Amino acid sequence: MSEEIDLSSLYAMMRPKKVCLCKSVTEAQLVAAIENGCDTLEKLIETTHASTNCGTCSGSVRAIFNREMEKRKEGLPKP
């Protein structure tokens, strides 16, 4: 008996999708940088170097930053 392996999923796990191709930055790296204190988009860009070349990824980097910051706001107690 053999199990079928979904190779595309396996490859995706092995080679995470890059958000920024120019600087080879993954979404996981962006999220980790935010978790480690990058609380502004400028800090995130400065730390990861994402979006510092052609700029094609700038919308994606901004969207990931905004999404992660919203998650953190939702976790805070309401005033």
Ligand code: FES
């Ligand atoms: S793809 Fe991110 S700067 Fe070019």
